Amino acid sequence: MISLKNLGKIYSDDDTDTTALQDISFEIKKGEFVSVMGPSGSGKSTLLHILSFLDRPTSGSYTFSGKSINDLSDIELARIRNKEMGFVFQAFNLLSRASVYENVEMPLIYSVDLPAGERAELVRKAIEAVGLKEKTFVEAGRLSGGQKQRVAIARALVNDPNVIFADEPTGNLDSKSGAQIMEILDDLHNAGRTIILVTHETYTAEFADRRIQLKDGLVEVDEATKHDGNRKEFFK
Amino acid sequence: MKIKDSIQTATRGLNHAKLRSLLTMLGIVIGIASVILLMSIGSSAQSLILDQVKGIGSNLIFVVPGATKGSRFSSPASTQGIIIKTLVEGDVDALRREAVAAKVTAEVRGQAKAVYENNDATVTYEGITAEFFPMRNFSTVKGFSFTNNDVASFNHVAVLGQAIAETLFGDIDPVGKLFRLRDVQFRVIGVLEKKGLGPFGIDQDALVLIPITVARKQLLGIDYYNAITVQASDAYNIEFAKSRISDVLRQSHRITNPDKDDFTIRTQEDALSLLGNITSILKIFLTAIASISLIVGGIGIMNIMFVSVVERTREIGLRKAVGATNSDILQQFLWEAVILTFIGGLVGIFIGSLFTVLTYFAVTRFAGIDWVFSLPISAVLLAVAVSTVIGVVFGIYPAYRASRLNPTEALRYE
Numbered sequence: 001m002i003s004l005k006n007l008g009k010i011y012s013d014d015d016t017d018t019t020a021l022q023d024i025s026f027e028i029k030k031g032e033f034v035s036v037m038g039p040s041g042s043g044k045s046t047l048l049h050i051l052s053f054l055d056r057p058t059s060g061s062y063t064f065s066g067k068s069i070n071d072l073s074d075i076e077l078a079r080i081r082n083k084e085m086g087f088v089f090q091a092f093n094l095l096s097r098a099s100v101y102e103n104v105e106m107p108l109i110y111s112v113d114l115p116a117g118e119r120a121e122l123v124r125k126a127i128e129a130v131g132l133k134e135k136t137f138v139e140a141g142r143l144s145g146g147q148k149q150r151v152a153i154a155r156a157l158v159n160d161p162n163v164i165f166a167d168e169p170t171g172n173l174d175s176k177s178g179a180q181i182m183e184i185l186d187d188l189h190n191a192g193r194t195i196i197l198v199t200h201e202t203y204t205a206e207f208a209d210r211r212i213q214l215k216d217g218l219v220e221v222d223e224a225t226k227h228d229g230n231r232k233e234f235f236k
Numbered sequence: 237m238k239i240k241d242s243i244q245t246a247t248r249g250l251n252h253a254k255l256r257s258l259l260t261m262l263g264i265v266i267g268i269a270s271v272i273l274l275m276s277i278g279s280s281a282q283s284l285i286l287d288q289v290k291g292i293g294s295n296l297i298f299v300v301p302g303a304t305k306g307s308r309f310s311s312p313a314s315t316q317g318i319i320i321k322t323l324v325e326g327d328v329d330a331l332r333r334e335a336v337a338a339k340v341t342a343e344v345r346g347q348a349k350a351v352y353e354n355n356d357a358t359v360t361y362e363g364i365t366a367e368f369f370p371m372r373n374f375s376t377v378k379g380f381s382f383t384n385n386d387v388a389s390f391n392h393v394a395v396l397g398q399a400i401a402e403t404l405f406g407d408i409d410p411v412g413k414l415f416r417l418r419d420v421q422f423r424v425i426g427v428l429e430k431k432g433l434g435p436f437g438i439d440q441d442a443l444v445l446i447p448i449t450v451a452r453k454q455l456l457g458i459d460y461y462n463a464i465t466v467q468a469s470d471a472y473n474i475e476f477a478k479s480r481i482s483d484v485l486r487q488s489h490r491i492t493n494p495d496k497d498d499f500t501i502r503t504q505e506d507a508l509s510l511l512g513n514i515t516s517i518l519k520i521f522l523t524a525i526a527s528i529s530l531i532v533g534g535i536g537i538m539n540i541m542f543v544s545v546v547e548r549t550r551e552i553g554l555r556k557a558v559g560a561t562n563s564d565i566l567q568q569f570l571w572e573a574v575i576l577t578f579i580g581g582l583v584g585i586f587i588g589s590l591f592t593v594l595t596y597f598a599v600t601r602f603a604g605i606d607w608v609f610s611l612p613i614s615a616v617l618l619a620v621a622v623s624t625v626i627g628v629v630f631g632i633y634p635a636y637r638a639s640r641l642n643p644t645e646a647l648r649y650e
């Protein structure tokens with residue numbers, strides 16, 4: 001489903017060039033749960049942005065569901081993001097003055113082929129899936145951190161995407177809320193979705209089947225996750 | 237993205253920042269309200285002035301001595317303090333024989349001291365014939381106006397305007413009383429109804445009207461006229477009447493070349509169109525002043541929108557992440573600006589109209605002027621259109637900037 005070949009990304013500012021990714025090649029199959037790890041500045045977020053069509057590589061190739069990013073226009077990228085991808089961010093990125101409902105609905109208003117009549121039902125289902133039914137019409141800004149991230153997950157789910165991209169979703173949460181979020185992601189994975197999780201915490205990475213470790217914009221390690229008990233400890 | 241969703245998204249965005257929305261709107265509200273108020277004042281003033289000219293009579297054609305150089309709106313030499321003696325009795329007689337002229341009156345004018353017992357005042361008197369009264373819609377509230385018999389017999393009678401009657405006679409009924417005008421005795425036979433300010437600011441209530449024969453021979457000692465007024469017959473087109481009068485006067489003045497005319501003819505329509513032009517310029521001027529406040533309001537909107545775009549960088553990044561295209565973002569912000577200015581326009585119209593009504597009451601009640609209430613629909617439509625256009629014009633650049641934000645940088649923005 002995802003295939004990278006010799007992918008590189010150089011940020012060119014006025015006078016300096018920063019190489020964020022040097023030469024990355026790997027494939028991710030449908031239904032995989034992959035964690036992306038690595039020290040700060042190693043290129044995790046950059047990789048995630050390219051995988052999720054928010055940014056374009058400066059070299060190499062990337063195909064998603066058989067379509068190469070180099071052949072797609074910005075509008076086509078937006079369509080694919082809208083239909084096939086869901087996003088969860090470390091900073092939640094909710095509209096704090098809008099209700100939970102309005103936040104979750106947001107991707108649907110950009111879905112060109114979805115009949116408006118079906119929206120309410122999809123929104124309701126997504127909110128229920130993260131257990132926030134009774135908060136539906138509460139302002140998002142009034143929720144706790146864990147609840148906010150659940151709203152963000154509901155928003156990521158509402159379009160029934162194939163892939164969910166999560167960039168340190170538990171980074172701003174206490175361990176209990178973090179655990180709840182990881183459980184939801186785990187359930188989504190068990191239901192067949194592809195999940196790509198950026199994290200620097202080994203215990204959250206253990207939810208994944210596979211770990212890609214970056215260093216200085218290169219893949220340092222790419223291996224199946226070793227379950228050494230951290231995950232169980234985390235649940236205590 | 238469907239337009240309905242664009243509008244709803246924009247409305248929600250505005251709703252989520254109510255105070256900012258209200259402040260943004262304020263500039264437009266003030267701008268539109270002042271446009272409405274000033275446009276309405278302009279057109280009320282225009283009606284007021286034009287009604288005064290229409291009020292002096294109907295189908296009137298004014299003949300004054302002296303040629304006029306330049307356009308038909310230039311002022312004749314005789315109105316610039318130069319004494320021209322070309323209009324004479326023969327002209328009036330010749331005009332009276334014309335079918336186009338229903339009524340003809342001649343006028344002479346002078347200033348003198350009027351005295352009654354211990355009261356005195358410097359007055360403008362007009363020597364006229366009896367036709368003057370019906371031609372100019374002057375009627376008496378006390379006594380009578382004089383007849384052409386009085387004119388022919390050099391009778392020393394006078395009809396007074398309300399204000400001068402009060403100045404000279406106070407509470408006493410002036411009809412039948414004798415007063416002196418430049419040491420000539422006159423008997424008051426009538427007092428005019430209240431006329432107020434006439435066109436060109438002449439206080440019609442301060443006039444003293446006396447027979448033209450007396451004024452000419454005994455007060456002024458002249459044998460020419462200051463003006464001749466003709467009321468054209470309804471049966472003729474006013475322009476035809478005007479050219480007929482020119483022909484008659486040229487004939488009696490033995491003028492063959494129209495460029496050598498020694499008189500100037502103006503119809504009431506000429507005066508109306510001149511004043512119409514002047515007052516239209518006044519209206520445009522007022523509207524232009526008010527438009528400055530609209531532009532200031534528009535710039536205010538642009539300012540606040542720029543701030544709003546920066547503040548909402550993350551929101552824009554998020555929307556793009558979940559599938560918004562550049563044009564979706566552009567539309568959202570443009571709609572926000574247009575909705576704000578549109579609502580601001582409606583509120584401005586309401587407030588402007590309110591002030592228009594207040595102005596109407598203030599002017600009619602306290603200043604006693606026959607103010608014409610006017611809230612031109614064109615002003616209202618213009619205001620709505622202009623405010624919406626301002627939304628587009630001043631909203632498009634910030635909206636464009638928003639649409640071009642790079643989503644990854646926007647999401648990173650703190």
Ligand SMILES: Nc1ncnc2c1ncn2[C@@H]1O[C@H](COP(=O)(O)OP(=O)(O)O)[C@@H](O)[C@H]1O
Pocket residue numbers: 011012013018019020038039040041042043044045046047645
């Ligand atoms: N928009 C950008 N412009 C310039 N440099 C950037 C930009 N985004 C990231 N970088 C640089 O690219 C490198 C990788 O960053 P990032 O992908 O955010 O790493 P991580 O998420 O692993 O911390 C860093 O050196 C960072 O400073």
Ligand SMILES: [Mg+2]
Pocket residue numbers: 044045
């Ligand atoms: Mg990062």
